[in-house]
Amino acid sequence: QLQLQESGPGLVKPSETLSLTCTVSGGSISSSSYYWGWIRQPPGRGLEWIGTIYYSGGTYYNPSLRSRVTISVDTSKNQFSLRLSSVTAADTAVYYCARGARGANYLGYYYYYMDVWGKGTTVTVSS
Amino acid sequence: QSVLTQPPSVSAAPGQKVTISCSGSSSNIGNNYVSWYQQLPGTAPKLLIYDNNKRPSGIPDRFSGSKSGTSATLGITGLQTGDEADYYCGTWDTSLSAGVFGGGTKLTVL
Numbered sequence A: 001q002l003q004l005q006e007s008g009p010g011l012v013k014p015s016e017t018l019s020l021t022c023t024v025s026g027g028s029i030s031s032s033s034y035y036w037g038w039i040r041q042p043p044g045r046g047l048e049w050i051g052t053i054y055y056s057g058g059t060y061y062n063p064s065l066r067s068r069v070t071i072s073v074d075t076s077k078n079q080f081s082l083r084l085s086s087v088t089a090a091d092t093a094v095y096y097c098a099r100g101a102r103g104a105n106y107l108g109y110y111y112y113y114m115d116v117w118g119k120g121t122t123v124t125v126s127s
Numbered sequence B: 001q002s003v004l005t006q007p008p009s010v011s012a013a014p015g016q017k018v019t020i021s022c023s024g025s026s027s028n029i030g031n032n033y034v035s036w037y038q039q040l041p042g043t044a045p046k047l048l049i050y051d052n053n054k055r056p057s058g059i060p061d062r063f064s065g066s067k068s069g070t071s072a073t074l075g076i077t078g079l080q081t082g083d084e085a086d087y088y089c090g091t092w093d094t095s096l097s098a099g100v101f102g103g104g105t106k107l108t109v110l
Helices: none
Strands: A003-007 A018-025 A034-041 A048-054 A059-061 A069-074 A079-084 A093-104 A110-117 A121-125 B009-012 B018-023 B035-039 B046-049 B063-068 B071-076 B085-093 B098-101 B105-109
Touching: A003 A093, A003 A110, A018 A034, A018 A093, A018 A121, A034 A069, A048 A069, A048 A079, A048 A093, A048 B098, A059 A069, A059 B098, A079 A093, A110 B035, A110 B046, A110 B085, B009 B018, B018 B085, B018 B105, B046 B063, B071 B085
Parallel strands: B009 B105
Antiparallel strands: A003 A018, A018 A079, A034 A048, A034 A093, A048 A059, A069 A079, A093 A110, A093 A121, B018 B071, B035 B046, B035 B085, B063 B071, B085 B098, B085 B105
16 A cells, blocks of 8 residues: 655754655555645644645645745655755654645535655754 | 644543534635544554545544534544544645644543
8 A cells, every 4th residue: 555754864953954755655656636745743732734746746835834845756766855944943843744635626615635644754953 | 823723632531422623714614625633642643534524444433524614523432542642633725825734632531
């Protein structure tokens, strides 16, 4: 079945760029039915949606992070990636990648949910 | 501050029923579909409900979802100690063009 696995450095220095990759196995990232996204969870806090990308490259980002976030996709490697620049201690969190389903019905009502998640990777921002 | 509002905690006895509310606005819950996620301690979130009231394969019918106006509700019947977890609602916000979550609700089964 479909599996997602996050990878990347567990420690990033303040002001530097956080880079993570999500490798998709058991299915194709180029499926026209799905989006691929990143969600994070600071220690002891709730989920924060970071952004999502379609296999063709279209993206949506959290407005509060948009100026620092880039999500990209590499269909040849079946991977998608997250880059978050100018990090501070507030960016310390568990980062999850997930497969998302997104679309709209004939009334213009959007559906959006994440049905397959990676196990998450902890990123600490510290000097 | 989360776009969607959930109670921080709820509790009930084993075998009982509990509901968790999720409040939003016309730009998110009011005109889009709601999903719910269960996060057991130390694990990744798991999809429980999508499209307001649909259950993915493998999710027991003890879990149900509903929506009315700009609010949604997750219901859990026949509570078990294994249901102790954090529960999150989520949806798409049309004004933000972004996904949004509630702040999460911690369920305690007494």
